[in-house]
Amino acid sequence: MVSVKYNKVSIAYDDFVAIDNITLNIHDGEITTLLGPSGCGKSTLLRALAGFVEPFEGQIYLGDKEITYLPPQKRNTAMIFQNYALWPHLTIFKNVEYGLKLRLKKQIVCIADINPKGVIEGLTFNSYGASE
Known part of the structure; x- marks a missing residue:
């Protein structure tokens, strides 16, 4: 595993600020759970780590490498979506x-x-x- 760091990250969808200035450090080997009600930003944090949304402020790191604007295919991360991400015609x-x-x-x-x-x-x- 590798550490994950969000440094003063803010993410918005149009005019709605979903994540406002969050700093979070997940150390190598730690298991972390994101808990909260719908709409509080859990999925947005994961989508930012995977590269599917970009913050308008702050930095995201995997280990010592800043990945904030690195394209998803270059991050070597994976994300399992909550719904509708499987091809329904396949097993x-x-x-x-x-x-x-x-x-x-x-x-x-x-x-x-x-x-x-x-x-x-x-x-x-x-x-x-x-x-x-």
């Missing part, structure tokens, strides 16, 4: 398989053919997660 296994095909850039015939140990051994790990 759960086929949805997972699709992501693996993109990530590993290989043709995987069937997820049942994947040897999890082999997949893990095929990846190298840097300070920001898995890479090829």
Whole structure:
């Protein structure tokens, strides 16, 4: 794992300020839970970490690397959406398989053919997660 830091981050959707000047440090190895009512900004914080929304103020770090304006595909993060992010015409296994095909850039015939140990051994790990 790697530390996550939000430094004085503010995020708005049009005129609505969803996150206002938050500073949060999640240290390497910590498990953190975001709790709160609907609309309080939990998902917005996660979307900002994944790169799907940009703050208008502040910085976001993974480890020592600032990622505030780094495109999502360059962050080496993942996000599981709450609703409607799966292809409804595919099974759960086929949805997972699709992501693996993109990530590993290989043709995987069937997820049942994947040897999890082999997949893990095929990846190298840097300070920001898995890479090829």
